[in-house]
Amino acid sequence: MSLLENQQHLAPVWARYTDIMVERGEGACLYAADGRSYLDFTCGIGVTNTGHCHPRVVAAIREQAGLLLHGQANIVYHRPMLELVGALRELVPPTLDTFFFSNSGAEAVEAAVKLARQATGRTDVIVFGGGFHGRTAGAMALTSSKGKYRGGYAPLPSGVHIAPYAYCFQCAVARAAGKNTGAISAAAPATAECCGEPLRQVRHILQTETVPEDIAAILVEPVLGEGGYVVPPASFLQGLRQICDEHGILLIADEVQTGFGRTGSFFAVEQFGVTPDILIMAKGLASGLPLSGIASRRELMDRWHPGSHGGTYGGNAVACAAAVATIAAIAEDRLVENAARLGAVLKQELAALQVRNRAIGDVRGLGLMIGVELVRPDGGPDAALCKRVLAGCREHGLLLLNCGSYDNVVRFIPPLVVSDEQVRQAVRIFEQALAG
Numbered sequence: 001m002s003l004l005e006n007q008q009h010l011a012p013v014w015a016r017y018t019d020i021m022v023e024r025g026e027g028a029c030l031y032a033a034d035g036r037s038y039l040d041f042t043c044g045i046g047v048t049n050t051g052h053c054h055p056r057v058v059a060a061i062r063e064q065a066g067l068l069l070h071g072q073a074n075i076v077y078h079r080p081m082l083e084l085v086g087a088l089r090e091l092v093p094p095t096l097d098t099f100f101f102s103n104s105g106a107e108a109v110e111a112a113v114k115l116a117r118q119a120t121g122r123t124d125v126i127v128f129g130g131g132f133h134g135r136t137a138g139a140m141a142l143t144s145s146k147g148k149y150r151g152g153y154a155p156l157p158s159g160v161h162i163a164p165y166a167y168c169f170q171c172a173v174a175r176a177a178g179k180n181t182g183a184i185s186a187a188a189p190a191t192a193e194c195c196g197e198p199l200r201q202v203r204h205i206l207q208t209e210t211v212p213e214d215i216a217a218i219l220v221e222p223v224l225g226e227g228g229y230v231v232p233p234a235s236f237l238q239g240l241r242q243i244c245d246e247h248g249i250l251l252i253a254d255e256v257q258t259g260f261g262r263t264g265s266f267f268a269v270e271q272f273g274v275t276p277d278i279l280i281m282a283k284g285l286a287s288g289l290p291l292s293g294i295a296s297r298r299e300l301m302d303r304w305h306p307g308s309h310g311g312t313y314g315g316n317a318v319a320c321a322a323a324v325a326t327i328a329a330i331a332e333d334r335l336v337e338n339a340a341r342l343g344a345v346l347k348q349e350l351a352a353l354q355v356r357n358r359a360i361g362d363v364r365g366l367g368l369m370i371g372v373e374l375v376r377p378d379g380g381p382d383a384a385l386c387k388r389v390l391a392g393c394r395e396h397g398l399l400l401l402n403c404g405s406y407d408n409v410v411r412f413i414p415p416l417v418v419s420d421e422q423v424r425q426a427v428r429i430f431e432q433a434l435a436g
Contacts, residue, residue, distance in 0.1 A: 017401065018394060025052025028418045030399070039398045041414040041426055046257045049284035050329045051417035057287045060325035061318055068317045073101070074310065080320035087327045088295065091266050093275045096295040101315035105256035105282035106134025108292035111309055112278045113138065115296060116217035116250045119303040124210055126202060126218045128165040130227025130405055133219065133254055142219060145226040145405055161205050165224055166198040166232035169362045169373065173197045194233040202243060212247035217278070222268035225257040228404035229371025229411050231364050237272040250277040256292070260284030261330050261416050264340030264367030271366065287326045291319035335416035342423050343367040346412060349427040357434055359385060370412040371403065381406035392433030398426055
C-alpha cells in the first residue's frame with residue numbers, strides 16, 4: 001500500500017491545513033517531497049521555537065536514545081528529568097520550585113486544575129472567553145475559543161465559569177469610548193490600562209454565579225492564543241492577581257503557547273509583573289518531542305495526594321534530554337532576544353501594511369507571536385478573506401495559520417531562529433496574498 005493510500009486511513013477528525021508531504025525541516029524552513037520549500041511561520045503551532053532539527057537538540061536526543069528510552073517516574077529517577085528540573089528552576093519565578101511532567105498541554109492543564117482543587121479543597125474554576133486549554137474532557141470544559149471544540153460532547157464537566165477576556169479591540173466599553181476604532185495595538189502591556197470591565201465581570205461572577213469560597217483557581221492565558229493572539233493590558237492580569245489574593249484563589253497561568261521565549265521574554269508573565277501560583281508549560285519545551293509540565297510552590301504540591309495523579313510516559317527520558325538541550329540552545333543562541341527584536345520588526349512591517357490596507361483591523365502581539373485581525377468594511381470578522389490569504393501565502397511558499405473565534409485572525413508564529421530577511425520576506429508574501 002502506498003503512502004498516498006495510507007493517508008486515506010487517518011481519522012478525518014484531524015482538520016487539515018495542507019496536504020504537503022514533508023521530508024525534512026531545518027531552521028525556519030520545511031522541505032516537501034515534491035522539492036518545494038516553505039517558510040514555516042506555523043512552527044508546529046508554537047512548538048519548534050529552536051527551529052526544525054536544531055543540531056544541539058538532535059545530538060541530545062541521539063545520545064539519550066542510546067542510554068535510556070524510558071524510565072517510569074514512579075519507579076526510578078533518571079538524569080535528564082533531574083537536569084531539566086535544575087534548568088527550569090533558573091527560569092521560573094523562584095517561588096515555583098516544584099515540578100510535575102506530562103506529555104501534552106491538555107494533560108498539563110488537567111494536572112494544574114486537579115492540583116488547585118486538591119490543594120484548596122474547592123471545586124470551581126474561572127476561565128475566559130476565547131481561551132483554549134485543550135480538548136480532553138476536563139480541558140474541553142475550560143475551552144471556549146470555538147464552539148466546535150465543545151459541540152456534541154455534552155454534558156461537560158461542571159464547575160467552570162467563563163468571564164470575558166480583556167480583548168480591547170472587541171471591547172464594547174472601549175468601542176463606546178471610541179478607543180478601538182482600528183488603531184494599531186501599539187501600547188506595551190506593562191503600560192496599557194484596562195477599562196476595568198473584564199475585572200468587574202469576574203467580580204460579578206463571584207457575586208452572582210458562585211461564591212469565592214468555591215473557586216479553586218482562575219485560569220488565564222497571559223496572551224490569548226487560539227482565541228486571537230490578544231494581548232491584554234497589564235492591569236488586567238494584575239487585577240486578577242489581586243482578586244485571587246483577596247479570596248485565597250490560585251492563579252494559574254497557561255503558558256503552553258507563550259512560553260520558552262515566544263513573546264520576547266522566557267515566559268509572558270514576566271512582562272506583566274505577575275507571578276502565578278501554578279505555571280503551565282508545553283509546546284516549546286522540548287522542540288517537538290512530547291513533553292509538558294507544571295510548576296508550583298512546594299507547599300501546594302505537598303497537598304496533592306500521592307497517587308491521585310500520574311501518567312506512564314510523563315517526564316520521558318528522551319523528551320527531558322531534548323528539553324534540557326532546548327533551554328541551552330535558547331540561551332546560547334540568544335533566541336529570547338531575537339524574538340523581541342524581530343517581533344518588533346514584524347509588528348512594524350505589518351503595522352505599515354495596515355495603513356495601506358483597510359481589511360486589516362488590528363495588529364497586535366508580543367515578540368514573535370503576532371496576530372493580524374482581518375475585517376469586512378462594516379468591521380465584522382472576515383473569515384473568507386483570511387482563508388483566501390492563507391491559501392495565497394501557501395502558494396507562494398509561506399505557511400501561516402489562522403486563529404480567533406471567527407477564524408479571521410492570521411497568526412505569525414515563526415521559529416525564534418528566524419532571520420530579519422525571512423521576516424520581511426514573509427510580510428511581502430502576506431501583502432501579495434492580501435492584495436490578490
